[in-house]
Amino acid sequence: xxxxxxxxxxxxxxxxxxxxxxxxxxxxxxxxxxxxxxxxxxxxxxxxxxxxxxxxxxxxxxxxxxxxxxxxxxxxxxxxxxxxxxxxxxxxxxxxxxxxxxxxxxxxxxxxxxxxxxxxxxxxxxxxxxxxxxxxxxxxxxxxxxxxxxxxxxxxxxxxxxxxxxxxxxxxxxxxxxxxxxxxxxxxxxxxxxxxxxxxxxxxxxxxxxxxxxxxxxxxxxxxxxxxxxxxxxxxxxxxxxxxxxxxxxxxxxxxxxxxxxxxxxxxxxxxxxxxxxxxxxxxxxxxxxxxxxxxxxxxxxxxxxxxxxxxxxxxxxxxxxxxxxxxxxxxxxxxxxxxxxxxxxxxxxxxxxxxxxxxxxxxxxxxxxxxxxxxxxxxxxxxxxxxxxxxxxxx
Numbered sequence: 190x191x192x193x194x195x196x197x198x199x200x201x202x203x204x205x206x207x208x209x210x211x212x213x214x215x216x217x218x219x220x221x222x223x224x225x226x227x228x229x230x231x232x233x234x235x236x237x238x239x240x241x242x243x244x245x246x247x248x249x250x251x252x253x254x255x256x257x258x259x260x261x262x263x264x265x266x267x268x269x270x271x272x273x274x275x276x277x278x279x280x281x282x283x284x285x286x287x288x289x290x291x292x293x294x295x296x297x298x299x300x301x302x303x304x305x306x307x308x309x310x311x312x313x314x315x316x317x318x319x320x321x322x323x324x325x326x327x328x329x330x331x332x333x334x335x336x337x338x339x340x341x342x343x344x345x346x347x348x349x350x351x352x353x354x355x356x357x358x359x360x361x362x363x364x365x366x367x368x369x370x371x372x373x374x375x376x377x378x379x380x381x382x383x384x385x386x387x388x389x390x391x392x393x394x395x396x397x398x399x400x401x402x403x404x405x406x407x408x409x410x411x412x413x414x415x416x417x418x419x420x421x422x423x424x425x426x427x428x429x430x431x432x433x434x435x436x437x438x439x440x441x442x443x444x445x446x447x448x449x450x451x452x453x454x455x456x457x458x459x460x461x462x463x464x465x466x467x468x469x470x471x472x473x474x475x476x477x478x479x480x481x482x483x484x485x486x487x488x489x490x491x492x493x494x495x496x497x498x499x500x501x502x503x504x505x506x507x508x509x510x511x512x513x514x515x516x517x518x519x520x521x522x523x524x525x526x527x528x529x530x531x532x533x534x535x536x537x538x539x540x541x542x543x544x545x546x547x548x549x550x551x552x553x554x555x556x557x558x559x560x561x562x563x564x565x566x567x568x569x570x571x572x573x574x575x576x577x578x579x580x581x582x583x584x585x
Contacts, residue, residue, distance in 0.1 A: 229418065233485050272323070272439060274316035277432070288314045288394075290321060297394040298365060304387040305357060312432045315390065319439045322393040325400060326446035331474050333404045333451040335371065340402075343453060345373045348408070351382020351421070356391065366395045366403045373451050376408020376461035380419035386428060389440070407447035407478075408461040413437070414485045445479045 286303040288296050288310075300310070310318075337343060344363050349356055366372045374392060379385035395403045409415060416422045416437075425440075426433040450460040450473060458464065480488040 272316055272320040274313045274320070277313040277316070279311060279313055283311055285309055285311055286314070288318065290317060292318075292321075292394055292397045294365075294367070294398050297391070297398050300394050301357070301360065301365070301391055304353060304384070304391065309428065310390055312429055312436070315429070315436060316432070316439070318390060318393055318397075319436070319443060321397055323439070323443050323446065325397060326443060326448075327479075329446075329448050331449050331476055331478055332470060333406075333448050334455070335373070335404060335451055335453045337454055340369055340371050343371050343373060345375060345459060347375050348377035348410075349374070349382070349388050350377055350410070351379055351385035351388060351424070353382070353384035353387050356388055366399055368399065368402055371399075371402040371404075373404045373453075373459055374406065375451075375459055376406045376447075377410045378405075378408070379421040380410045380416060382420075383424065385421045386425055386436075404451045405447055406451055406459065406461050407444065407449055409484065411444040411447055412483045412485070413441045413444070414483045441482060445482045447478075449473055449476070449478055 285308045286296075286300050288300070303310070335343060344359070346356075346359055364370045372395075378388050378392060382388075392403070392405060396405060410419065410421075413422070422437060425437050429436055450458060450470075452458055452470075458470075477488075
């Protein structure tokens with residue numbers, strides 16, 4: 190009997206040590222992963238500060254304006270000409286997927302199957318799909334409101350980052366988007382992975398087929414400056430050598446029109462990166478989101494502009510002066526103000542109880558305070574690309 194108790198105690202200690210090691214490894218991985226992006230933010234703040242306090246001579250003013258400001262304002266008719274695909278011929282030997290508009294669910298499913306088989310969509314269809322997507326996005330609000338009256342569940346997906354296999358696995362486990370299977374994709378569709386453009390085309394196709402049942406939030410990687418560094422720009426130029434620059438320009442325009450958040454049943458707020466206790470949804474709803482082509486180059490402030498406390502996952506709109514910015518993770522949002530703090534306190538309380546229970550069962554010598562400092566106050570991490578209305582807490 191005594192031997193059995195010793196073995197049981199040893200096993201519990203081993204499990205607790207493995208859990209401690211896993212959580213510490215996760216925190217180290219996150220710190221390394223986001224270090225480069227945080228450095229980019231600091232560098233951007235530094236040069237932004239220099240530009241704000243630099244008075245150029247007349248000969249330099251036009252050059253600086255050309256580099257650091259959006260000096261080209263196109264009307265919708267001009268953009269439609271840029272989207273034009275009529276003069277692009279489809280070669281006879283083309284064996285990839287073919288699209289006809291308006292799209293049907295069959296077209297979208299065929300597109301998924303084609304990309305699964307490593308086929309490439311022709312430029313003509315890409316431009317046509319982007320044009321229809323842009324037209325739809327321009328009439329969508331900043332905050333999508335979703336109801337669960339018709340569907341029993343809503344599938345929420347985090348960062349895909351160009352991993353087509355992840356998206357295909359999500360569809361395999363849950364089914365393709367439909368009226369019965371609504372989806373919310375919470376930003377960061379591109380960069381890092383090898384199939385970012387394929388993921389975008391699949392999501393845009395289903396968005397056109399089910400505009401009320403698939404919702405796309407903008408993430409911080411839906412930004413052409415981030416794309417230059419993290420691979421999406423290079424991917425498009427390699428896959429579409431002839432019209433790559435044109436496709437990128439149109440995607441930058443589309444990114445600026447992506448909605449910023451989604452609210453489910455007026456109780457759950459889904460936004461990329463998280464919120465704080467000062468987040469004001471009424472301010473976000475009034476924001477002219479299409480003017481934020483890049484969060485690194487926000488539109489010029491006029492006389493007085495309300496600040497937006499909408500932090501992106503890896504980068505935020507930022508403040509002048511180069512202050513440090515701490516990343517927040519997503520919280521559910523029910524009733525205004527008070528409920529966010531209540532939810533956060535409940536999460537931290539549950540984590541404390543979990544740590545106490547692990548320490549009691551394992552018989553570790555660490556005190557609870559020491560163990561709590563050792564572990565980051567986060568719930569057990571799950572794959573970012575597959576989340577179902579889950580509540581997380583802590584700085585990630």
